[in-house]
């Protein structure tokens with residue numbers, strides 16, 4: 039899946055960083071089986087499924103015949119099933135002229151999400167066919183088979199899609215719904231003849247039944263996990279192209295194919311690249327990417343084999359509103375899901391303990407491929423932001439190892455977090471740099487070849503990479519994946535002698551909330567470099583000395599592939615600051631990340647970050663300024679509720695950012711680079727938040743002039759301008775935006791307008807957005823997001839409101855995600871009372887084993903209160919001294 043962590047529409051709207059998400063301490067014991075797993079006595083190999091959906095009644099009829107092997111004599115068969123009613127269950131030995139066993143007794147365990155069929159006597163070992171007839175439900179949130187209702191110029195439409203990861207195939211087919219039970223699937227559906235049915239494989243036959251219905255039989259799927267099965271149905275268009283003999287398709291609602299051209303071309307480019315990289319060609323005859331209106335609070339896309347599912351905002355480019363960031367997000371999302379076609383679909387983790395093998399790898403592969411195929415976007419610097427997101431999450435007490443033991447469906451759902459995605463990605467980046475990219479790829483190729491159509495654990499990957507590298511890597515890999523936390527490397531440099539500088543490196547642990555913690559130990563690969571010199575490498579195990587060619591300031595973690603923080607002695611930091619402009623942009627970015635985090639945690643002066651920001655030239659890399667703008671926005675938030683001090687900081691921050699914005703301006707200049715286009719939108723958003731009246735007035739002027747002056751609101755600035763207007767809206771403006779939202783018939787734009795109704799700073803308008811979220815007006819999948827967005831500015835209001843209307847809000851969030859959703863609403867609070875409220879909610883409503891997300895929200899609130907109390911005074915003092 040592409041997690042919402044990495045592409046949060048809501049976070050982008052609200053300008054909030056992604057550090058506030060998820061996770062209880064867990065012990066890494068990945069070889070264990072979960073006690074919730076099915077009995078191992080029966081194993082499926084093939085499913086013949088026939089489904090008749092009744093979209094109008096939100097229900098479906100299903101029949102399935104599963105070919106199973108009984109491996110040990112047993113009197114009962116247990117499989118996964120939820121929200122279904124069985125009308126018939128028959129077990130027949132798989133031999134000719136043998137009759138079925140007497141029908142079993144059926145018991146359903148809703149809590150365990152299982153059905154058990156108990157027979158009169160023991161079933162002997164052998165092969166059988168288990169046939170079941172049942173009815174199931176069509177939901178309105180993205181799990182199981184679900185409906186999305188959306189507006190079009192031709193009126194309201196309803197489409198059906200499936201979403202099964204992590205554990206919702208059991209809502210569609212009674213099945214062995216665990217990733218290790220790979221099987222083949224023949225899917226047959228009976229659907230309205232004027233709609234298009236889509237699945238993992240192309241249709242093998244279509245039979246017109248003469249009553250307005252058509253029976254579609256899809257070709258047999260490859261052997262795969264249940265969570266990768268897909269079915270979609272609606273009034274769709276499909277555009278195709280060929281790449282390396284595979285048909286690449288993009289499926290959209292009718293009439294929108296033209297907005298999918300970039301995805302189609304990207305899919306073709308990426309498939310060619312991956313066929314080469316993985317060394318095993320994509321094995322299915324086609325690869326579709328299905329665009330769906332609507333959204334989920336927790337993911338933006340899903341890697342169903344041969345039938346990727348993506349929400350429209352992450353797949354379509356609407357020429358009237360899409361931006362450069364949207365375009366990059368569309369590419370990165372497609373590249374992530376396509377990487378899963380190998381890492382996840384062809385080779386699958388054995389159990390959710392190793393989920394990171396899917397998600398860390400796909401995230402890393404997407405980033406690498408974006409850099410390679412679109413060098414003009416300069417996304418190489420994004421790796422630093424990803425690592426910062428991971429380290430921020432990994433440095434509080436509620437973190438967990440990358441490989442973690444998962445017992446329940448809810449825990450598996452919570453595993454889709456920043457550690458799994460972003461730390462997973464960062465650790466792979468570090469190991470790739472350690473063994474070299476060609477060696478890493480050779481290891482990956484061998485791994486894919488050895489485990490195709492099968493399941494693995496992390497050690498299967500380490501074994502192949504170590505064999506390819508011819509040097510040990512498993513120890514490093516285990517240190518960073520089986521234990522939590524962030525190494526801290528302290529650096530002392532000796533005077534330069536004989537053209538070399540000797541560094542003394544000592545290892546500790548970086549934490550944000552446990553200053554007296556006994557540090558864990560890692561084998562940390564370190565690369566250091568004097569400014570303009572050759573890099574030197576070592577592995578720090580406790581402590582090390584490293585001789586670095588060249589004199590002058592030495593930068594540790596040169597190239598930023600290492601997953602650790604670097605703390606310099608004060609003299610050394612001063613020397614590096616003096617040469618800041620000479621550092622490579624990625625090292626500037628890395629140094630700023632460390633300086634911010636170490637300063638906020640109290641390991642160096644909190645004001646050091648402001649020193650670096652002041653030392654940054656106006657023509658520095660646009661992403662450096664984007665990063666500074668984000669950090670200023672973060673500090674602005676830390677001052678929330680303290681108007682006078684906030685105003686003093688805002689004035690300083692505006693003074694740093696205004697000259698940069700003046701160089702860029704409101705209008706795109708011919709030939710400007712893509713990162714500049716992104717920085718323009720970032721600066722407008724942040725300057726407006728910092729109270730820059732010129733920027734706010736200009737946004738409002740352009741918004742008001744849009745009808746008379748077509749150039750006032752260019753498409754690439756439309757979202758940005760609307761966001762500023764909506765944030766600063768008065769009641770009349772809000773009413774006008776509301777009228778626009780209501781009248782809009784394009785879901786991609788309509789959804790955005792409803793989200794914008796929730797960003798207003800004004801309390802009364804925020805309350806109106808909350809009230810609206812409980813009506814049918816915004817659409818079933820938009821409402822939960824509206825409440826979350828209100829929460830960024832008004833955490834108490836959003837949290838209290840959701841709790842007061844829990845029965846209604848529960849229907850707006852998919853069931854396995856509510857243990858993350860409710861605590862998150864209070865996540866941006868700086869108030870001890872909110873800690874109490876979230877704790878009380880968790881104690882009352884969240885299972886003891888599923889409180890990691892709630893505990894993490896609390897840890898982050900506590901951390902922010904510490905920063906407010908202990909660091910902001912140092913920032914105030916620095917501002918007083920430096921003309922803030």
Ligand SMILES: [Zn+2]
Pocket residue numbers: 039040041374375378396397400
């Ligand atoms: Zn993914």
